[in-house]
Amino acid sequence: MWIGTTAQHAIRAVLFLAGKPPGVPIRVDEIATALDLRRNYLSKTLHRLVRTGVLRSGRGPRGGFQLAIAPARLPLGQVIGPFQPAGELRCLMGRSGCGGSHPCAAHSRWSNVADAVEAFFAGTTVASLQGEVAARPQTAPHLDRKPQGRRKIG
């Protein structure tokens, strides 16, 4: 998978929070229900975003989660950062010393792809995705999950 499911949860939750008025904490129960995720696991995921400064949280009544960074200044890379495994992107073969004077066989070709990926995560802000959703007509949510033609790479 290109990003882990936990990172996907993080993006979806942040997008959900970005759609709420700022300054109002949202409880994890509301987010979990809206995204169809389990409360405790999502709580753990969101807490990791708190630790990296993407979200703020509070306990008790009036508690909940909210964005700590303005959507326009929050790239997706910063959201998924804490959920990226140790694996590398820059070398297709996983050679840590790849590049510079010791490139692997695929280095120059793969670099273009790696650049595109990094540019996407660095340049795509939460705000820009909000724009995407708003620009589209609303569709029936129950149609979104029907299984159909899946594609693999290759």
Place this chain on the structure above:
Amino acid sequence: MWIGTTAQHAIRAVLFLAGKPPGVPIRVDEIATALDLRRNYLSKTLHRLVRTGVLRSGRGPRGGFQLAIAPARLPLGQVIGPFQPAGELRCLMGRSGCGGSHPCAAHSRWSNVADAVEAFFAGTTVASLQGEVAARPQTAPHLDRKPQGRRKIG
């Protein structure tokens, strides 16, 4: 990780085999030694490539592995195909119905990246990578693995 370690082994082994004269079976011991991998696990990996028609194998003395497809006609996607997990590339959020009339918020932007990735694996042949290696001066192999600056996405 962008491709699994087993898929990386597969690419490296195929590249190694492509560097050998055609028609001569190479024993898994030789490949495992050259790539610094364990014999049994590599054997299992290579056997999966046999089942998908990328390699041919034979047992006993005179046995071993060899390419079943000419390097120029063998894209990397075909090599890593059997090792790709069920995860999807086309939707960043993992929404199976994403696309067409029901795009997710990131769909149009992520599609460009996904296209670049698919084009890479479909268009990069084993032969084209052989050219890459040959075009570079040989370097001391023991320098290739020294750990240094790792980059994550984001």
Place this chain on the structure above:
DNA sequence: AAAGTTTATCATATTGACATGATAAATACT
């Protein structure tokens, strides 16, 4: 046919991502 070599497969172990449910800690309201 017997011996030796090499791949194929079986049984099992390890690891990390993913996940659940119970409990603890903190906060707000009365």
Place this chain on the structure above:
DNA sequence: AGTATTTATCATGTCAATATGATAAACTTT
């Protein structure tokens, strides 16, 4: 202070990828 509410954390479980070592099966040579 006490209680209800909500996040934080702990203990634990599941699963797939990764991996190891032993054994079986197939092939060549003698």
